[in-house]
Every structure is written in C-alpha cells, then in structure tokens.
Amino acid sequence: MHNIDLHKIDEMITKWLKNVDQIIPNLIAEMETDTKLNRFDLVTNVDKQIQNEFQVFLQTQLEGHRLFAEEKNNDEIDPRQGHVWIMDPIDGTSNLVKQQEDYCIILGYFVDGEPKLSYIYDYPHQHLYKAIENEGAFDNAQVMKQPPNMDIEEAILSFNTQVMNDETIHQLYDASFSHRIIGSCGLDSIRVIKGQFGAHINTNPKPWDIAAQFLFAKELGLKMTALNGGPIDLSTAAPFIISNEGCYSAVLEILNSDMGYER
Numbered sequence: 001m002h003n004i005d006l007h008k009i010d011e012m013i014t015k016w017l018k019n020v021d022q023i024i025p026n027l028i029a030e031m032e033t034d035t036k037l038n039r040f041d042l043v044t045n046v047d048k049q050i051q052n053e054f055q056v057f058l059q060t061q062l063e064g065h066r067l068f069a070e071e072k073n074n075d076e077i078d079p080r081q082g083h084v085w086i087m088d089p090i091d092g093t094s095n096l097v098k099q100q101e102d103y104c105i106i107l108g109y110f111v112d113g114e115p116k117l118s119y120i121y122d123y124p125h126q127h128l129y130k131a132i133e134n135e136g137a138f139d140n141a142q143v144m145k146q147p148p149n150m151d152i153e154e155a156i157l158s159f160n161t162q163v164m165n166d167e168t169i170h171q172l173y174d175a176s177f178s179h180r181i182i183g184s185c186g187l188d189s190i191r192v193i194k195g196q197f198g199a200h201i202n203t204n205p206k207p208w209d210i211a212a213q214f215l216f217a218k219e220l221g222l223k224m225t226a227l228n229g230g231p232i233d234l235s236t237a238a239p240f241i242i243s244n245e246g247c248y249s250a251v252l253e254i255l256n257s258d259m260g261y262e263r
Contacts, residue, residue: 006132009062010117013107016057017121017128020050020105024123033097042093047071050089050105058085070208079207079234080113086211086234092184100124104186108211113234115215120186129190131215137193146221147195149246155198156180157251158188163203168261171254176247185209189242193220199243199251201227203261207237216242223248227255 027046034043051071058065068079069087079086085107090096092103101124109117118131129144131137137144157176161169173179180197182188185205191197193216202209210224210232217224226232227239229252239261243251255261 006116009109010130010132012061013109013117013119014128014130016054017105017119020053020121020123023049023053028096028100031097040094042097043071044090044093044097046096047090047093051087054085054087054089054107068207070206079110082112084110086110086208088186088206088208088211091186091209092182095183102182102184102187104184104190106186106208106212108214110211110234115218118212118215120190120212120216122187122190129193129216131212131219133215133219135219137216137219139194144193144220147193147244150195150198150244152176152198152247152250155244155247155251156191156196157199157201158182158191158197159201160203163263164261165259165263167258168254171257172251175250175254186212189213189216192222192242192244193217195244197244198247199241201239201241201251201255201261203227203239205237205240207234210237210240210242213242221245227252227261 027049032045036043048071051069055067058067065083066077067085068074068077088106090103091106095102105121107119116133120129129139152175155176156178157172158180160181185202188200192200213224223245224242232238232240
C-alpha cells in the first residue's frame, strides 16, 4: 500500500473519530450497563453503539475492510489476512461506568497482519494519539519523540497486582521506582509511549486491547513482546509487555524468574 492511500484513510478515520465527540455525550447521559463474564466485566450502550457506528463506516466507506472487535463474533475473520481493523470501542469500560474518565477508543489497521495505522483516542481529555507506518507517531498532530532509555530503577511500572504472585510483585516493587495502574490497557500503554512509564504489563489481553500498540512501539523504538520475549499472535494475543528498551530486559527477567509471574 502506498503512503498516499494511508494518508487518505487516516484523514477519514480522524474525521470519524471527531464525529464520535457528538455521539458520546448523549450515550453517556442515557448509559445502560450490563455484565458479560462476571460483575466486573462490563459492557455499555456506549461500547455497542460506537462499534456499530464504525462497522457501518467501514461498510460504506472502505469496501473490503473487515472489523475484528470486542463486541461481536469474530469466528470468520483472521486478522492476519487482508484489510482488517481491530477495535476496542471502549477500552476501560469500568472506568467509564465508575468515573467517566480514563477510557479510550483503540483502533488498529492491519494489512495481511502488518500494522499500518493505529489510534488511541483519549476522549475525556481530547487527545488523539496516532501512528502511521514509516512516518512516526503523533499526539493531536504534534510529532511524538522516541522516549529516552530508562533504567528500571528510574521506571514507573504499570501492572495489575491481583494477577501476579506476591514474590514477583515485591521484586518489581523493589527494582523499580514506583507502580501505577490506570485500568485501561490503551492509556497505560500511552504512558509508556510518552516516556512517563517504563513498562506496562498485561497478563490477559485480548487482541483489541493491544491492537494499536504494535505500530506505536515500532515507530518509537519501544519493545512489545509476549512475556516470554517472543512475538505476539495478533489473532489471539498473549500476556504482553510494552516497554522502554532501557528497562525491558530487567522487567522480563523478574517476570520469568523462579515460578514466574503467574499465581
């Protein structure tokens, strides 16, 4: 695909995301919440309507492009083949419901499994982060710079303490500067992308949680792998890390030492 095609698609997606600004307030005002697997696994009319709107957009504006997304059946779609958009319509749904803050829209565009365009839209703070293959990453159209290398001793690490064993948690605490967790994989990852966090670790992501991060990592010289250091299967995802290169190896060593990170 030529760059000019990516630019045209980027213009279309950017415009679509700005149109979402007109939709979300009314959806939140009439928010309906339901549960999926358990009482902590929430879905709202906001998630569903945004995803439906994007599905219609693809069908009418980008013929042949398919959607692989959280709130739909994806059995007939292989995101490693053809023109595929991977979407989390609301990443951080619990934050939306409980705080109405710290949530985002995640979009990743892949051609035969290769990332071409990525978007993380922090709607509450009106920050659109995007990456374009071979052209870098942008924060509201401002060029983002590659974060300087960060040793683990100076790094804030982002991870969920409820899904790791106590020994691993304490080792990460002791080795790093501090710990934070926002509760949105996209926004926790953005902190790494901006150089505010050293690493974000997620032990149970789905493909839509991490779809945008592949290209951001590639364009900004970050490390993004499975927790065993290997590649991530786009169709299934896996326990993953997105990390500043300076602390990546030290974090992985802790995660895989002794009994590993699993409880």
